[in-house]
Amino acid sequence: MTIELVIFWVLAIVAVGTSLAMIAGKRPVHCAVIFLGTLGSLAGLFLLLIAQFVAILQVIIYAGAILVLFLFVIMLLHAHSGEGPGEKIRFQRPLALALSLALLVGMSLVFWQSGFGEAPPAPPEGMGTAEAVGNALFERFILPFEVASVLLLAGILGAVVLSKKERG
Amino acid sequence: MTIPISYYLVLSGVLFAIGTLGVLARRNALIVFMSIELMLNAVNLAFVSFARLWADMAGQVMVFFVLVVAAAEVVVGLAIIVNIFRTKETVDLDDIDLLRG
Numbered sequence: 001m002t003i004e005l006v007i008f009w010v011l012a013i014v015a016v017g018t019s020l021a022m023i024a025g026k027r028p029v030h031c032a033v034i035f036l037g038t039l040g041s042l043a044g045l046f047l048l049l050i051a052q053f054v055a056i057l058q059v060i061i062y063a064g065a066i067l068v069l070f071l072f073v074i075m076l077l078h079a080h081s082g083e084g085p086g087e088k089i090r091f092q093r094p095l096a097l098a099l100s101l102a103l104l105v106g107m108s109l110v111f112w113q114s115g116f117g118e119a120p121p122a123p124p125e126g127m128g129t130a131e132a133v134g135n136a137l138f139e140r141f142i143l144p145f146e147v148a149s150v151l152l153l154a155g156i157l158g159a160v161v162l163s164k165k166e167r168g
Numbered sequence: 169m170t171i172p173i174s175y176y177l178v179l180s181g182v183l184f185a186i187g188t189l190g191v192l193a194r195r196n197a198l199i200v201f202m203s204i205e206l207m208l209n210a211v212n213l214a215f216v217s218f219a220r221l222w223a224d225m226a227g228q229v230m231v232f233f234v235l236v237v238a239a240a241e242v243v244v245g246l247a248i249i250v251n252i253f254r255t256k257e258t259v260d261l262d263d264i265d266l267l268r269g
Contacts, residue, residue: 008171012179019183019206023190028198035202038183042209049176049220054231058212061235066205066242073246074198077253087195088262096192104185111177119170120221127223136225137232148236155240162247 008048015041028074032067039063051128176217183210197249197259201242208238 018037025031039062046055087093126132137145183206190203212231219227253259 005171008175012175015179016182016186019186022206023186023194023199023203025199028196028202031199031202035206038206039209042213045176045179045213046216048171049216051216051219051228051231054212054216054228057232057235061239062205062209066239069242069246070198070202073250076250077198077259093193096189099192100185100189103188104181107181107184108178111174111181114174114177116173116177116221118172120173121223123220124223127225128228132225133228133232136229140226141229141233144233148233151240152236155243159243159247162244162251 004048008045011041011044011048014038015045029071032070032074035070036063036067039067049128050123053128053130053133173217173221176220177214180210180213180217183207183213195261197252197261197264200261201245201249205238205242208234 015038018034018041022031022034022038025034039058043055043058043063046052046058187203187205187207187210190206191200194200194203212234215227215230215234217227219225249259252264256264258264
């Protein structure tokens with residue numbers, strides 16, 4: 001066991017454990033705080049995969065912005081934000097478990113048979129830095145980048161329109 | 169020794185399946201929403217693993233776009249949830265059945 005493998009297993013167990021606790025949690029506040037652990041361990045895995053810039057983005061955008069937005073909304077909704085008693089759909093839990101297990105088995109089979117079992121080649125110099133990501137973003141992906149800015153603008157406008165109180 | 173990429177891919181598959189389970193089994197709109205975020209993160213992990221495997225930066229740039237879409241989605245989705253809570257006083261998805269025939 002090399003040190004890299006130990007770090008991988010620790011991060012993987014933390015990610016799976018916190019995400020299971022997240023979907024099993026009773027109160028949304030607890031779920032959001034536990035989800036922070038999943039996001040943090042994923043940032044660590046990105047570092048292991050030589051994607052430093054993406055790891056930083058993950059911490060800043062997901063943990064810093066998106067999760068804080070979640071916490072804001074949970075605090076706004078305060079009480080009554082739980083699940084009501086009784087299930088309207090029969091066998092929802094067992095069916096959900098069976099379907100997601102089927103999905104897991106299918107995906108795992110594909111990934112194991114895909115022949116990515118060998119260690120990857122050594123990464124090229126400067127991979128995963130902000131410079132490398134920026135070069136790819138502003139040369140090969142300049143059009144999607146501009147479209148993404150339009151999408152963000154649409155998101156901002158949508159949020160403003162949706163949360164505005166209707167007059168008269 | 170470096171870790172085989174299939175480890176990361178299977179881990180991302182496990183996280184995606186957990187997210188699916190959350191979406192299918194939970195009825196609290198906020199937790200369902202967080203499960204969707206978990207699924208997006210699992211896909212991000214797969215993208216970064218493939219970027220590492222083929223030493224191609226396109227995979228990491230794609231994560232950037234997923235982050236943009238996730239941010240826009242969260243902003244609009246949470247605004248909708250707040251709006252529904254204002255009118256119906258609930259975030260239980262089973263109680264939001266206006267479209268039921």
